[in-house]
Amino acid sequence: MVPFALATIPLVASIILINTFLFPGATDTIVSIGPLAPTWTGLTAAAQATLRVLAFALSVAVFSLTTPTDDLLTDLERRGVGRRAVFVIGAAIGMVPRLVERAGEIVDSQRARGLDTEGARWRRVRGVVPLAAPMISSALTEVEERTLALEARAFSAPPRRTTMRPLPDDSQQRALRWGLLVFVVVAVAASVSGALGIP
Amino acid sequence: MSASTPAPRLSLRDVSYGYVGTSANVLQGIDLELAEGRIVGVVGPNEAGKSTLCLVAAGLAPLAIGGRLDGTVEQDGVDTRTLSAGDLGQRVGILFQNPVTQLSGTSVTVYEEIAFGPRNLGLPLGEVATRVEWAADLVGVRDLLPRDPARLSGGQAQLVALGSVLALRPGTLVLDEPTSQLDPLGTRLVGDALADLAAETGTAILMVEHKTDLLARMADEVVVLVDGKIAKSGPAAEVLADPALPALGVEPPSDVRLRAALAEAGISFDASWGPAWGVQAAVGARE
Numbered sequence: 001m002v003p004f005a006l007a008t009i010p011l012v013a014s015i016i017l018i019n020t021f022l023f024p025g026a027t028d029t030i031v032s033i034g035p036l037a038p039t040w041t042g043l044t045a046a047a048q049a050t051l052r053v054l055a056f057a058l059s060v061a062v063f064s065l066t067t068p069t070d071d072l073l074t075d076l077e078r079r080g081v082g083r084r085a086v087f088v089i090g091a092a093i094g095m096v097p098r099l100v101e102r103a104g105e106i107v108d109s110q111r112a113r114g115l116d117t118e119g120a121r122w123r124r125v126r127g128v129v130p131l132a133a134p135m136i137s138s139a140l141t142e143v144e145e146r147t148l149a150l151e152a153r154a155f156s157a158p159p160r161r162t163t164m165r166p167l168p169d170d171s172q173q174r175a176l177r178w179g180l181l182v183f184v185v186v187a188v189a190a191s192v193s194g195a196l197g198i199p
Numbered sequence: 200m201s202a203s204t205p206a207p208r209l210s211l212r213d214v215s216y217g218y219v220g221t222s223a224n225v226l227q228g229i230d231l232e233l234a235e236g237r238i239v240g241v242v243g244p245n246e247a248g249k250s251t252l253c254l255v256a257a258g259l260a261p262l263a264i265g266g267r268l269d270g271t272v273e274q275d276g277v278d279t280r281t282l283s284a285g286d287l288g289q290r291v292g293i294l295f296q297n298p299v300t301q302l303s304g305t306s307v308t309v310y311e312e313i314a315f316g317p318r319n320l321g322l323p324l325g326e327v328a329t330r331v332e333w334a335a336d337l338v339g340v341r342d343l344l345p346r347d348p349a350r351l352s353g354g355q356a357q358l359v360a361l362g363s364v365l366a367l368r369p370g371t372l373v374l375d376e377p378t379s380q381l382d383p384l385g386t387r388l389v390g391d392a393l394a395d396l397a398a399e400t401g402t403a404i405l406m407v408e409h410k411t412d413l414l415a416r417m418a419d420e421v422v423v424l425v426d427g428k429i430a431k432s433g434p435a436a437e438v439l440a441d442p443a444l445p446a447l448g449v450e451p452p453s454d455v456r457l458r459a460a461l462a463e464a465g466i467s468f469d470a471s472w473g474p475a476w477g478v479q480a481a482v483g484a485r486e
Contacts, residue, residue, distance in 0.1 A: 157285025
């Protein structure tokens with residue numbers, strides 16, 4: 001949960017600074033420090049926007065912390081999502097650790113050839129450029145071979161794929177899912193109709 | 200072995216093939232036949248069309264990658280051009296060089312990886328399990344079933360990739376340098392698994408391989424491919440002993456090189472030196 005919250009810090013910081021100090025047309029100054037004039041209106045707007053960003057980040061966090069990738073894929077498949085779509089989602093998630101690993105290998109081999117990947121920050125940024133090309137090109141060249149290998153394993157065969165294991169799903173989970181769906185509909189309706197009093 | 204089989208498992212008749220967007224043919228006038236349980240090795244210089252031959256023999260060219268195919272390629276007497284992707288996978292399996300790109304990348308365990316193909320066919324769960332265990336036993340990876348496929352050694356990953364292909368129970372297997380990225384132990388594991396497969400299940404195997412020592416041990420016949428044409432073909436021992444091979448960039452098996460070195464040094468070779476001399480012993484035992 002913490003990494004997800006941390007990941008929002010740059011965005012949240014800029015939201016607070018820009019809204020508090022630069023809210024257009026606001027005059028209810030909190031305190032004047034030279035040219036800086038933070039306003040109450042801006043701070044309120046900043047707080048609202050921050051809550052939205054946090055709610056978004058935390059919903060992603062809750063999802064990824066409670067749902068193992070293969071459970072997600074299994075259930076998508078069971079619900080009749082096409083095998084291509086399921087494969088793309090699974091491969092994209094599975095690719096991240098492999099790309100990280102390959103990046104490590106490329107950095108090591110380029111370091112061995114004298115590339116400066118440590119020290120001053122701008123130098124490290126420059127070091128990313130020669131890293132990107134081999135990483136992308138090697139990922140692309142693998143695609144063709146992988147496609148053929150998948151095709152040879154009947155990936156395009158017409159029948160629905162066999163489901164390997166049924167996911168546990170009891171009446172409480174079902175009730176919770178339906179309850180949350182109803183809650184979302186009610187909340188959106190209340191917000192749109194102005195009943196919640198949020199601008 | 201099974202010379203009495205009516206239709207060969209794989210047959211290529213006067214096959215020519217050119218890739219999409221090129222006018223030249225990579226393969227020209229290829230005639231090749233594989234009977235049940237036979238292992239045919241393919242050697243040749245780079246750019247000879249060996250990998251293309253694999254794709255054509257496996258039916259992936261033109262089904263998956265397009266291109267122009269002339270002549271006929273048949274699996275069990277059925278033209279590959281009339282087969283759908285699902286049928287094709289059950290008739291002919293193909294294994295490439297790089298073990299990593301052949302794994303689906305979406306499986307958490309080796310078990311699921313091997314089950315990938317049978318699941319695509321929509322087989323009942325019990326049948327999927329039977330096939331996974333059968334294939335795992337055949338290639339000797341039963342111990343690896345609960346492991347993460349991304350964390351295997353090269354040899355182990357190639358065995359898993361082979362098992363994944365075999366789980367579709369193809370009658371023919373096409374191998375494009377299956378051991379090129381493997382160490383000697385991995386090479387031996389894969390080689391032994393393939394030899395057992397041909398002997399036990401009658402699977403016909405077409406195998407591109409630079410390691411001629413492996414071919415000398417396993418193959419019944421060897422085909423030399425040069426510039427997209429078959430330059431020479433015949434019993435493995437005979438073709439691999441051809442003095443023209445080194446000029447084609449193919450290193451002869453170690454026993455052939457040893458004989459040549461002995462002859463050059465003026466030492467006469469005595470056949471009664473015993474069965475340690477690879478090719479003769481292995482081929483003798485087979486026939």
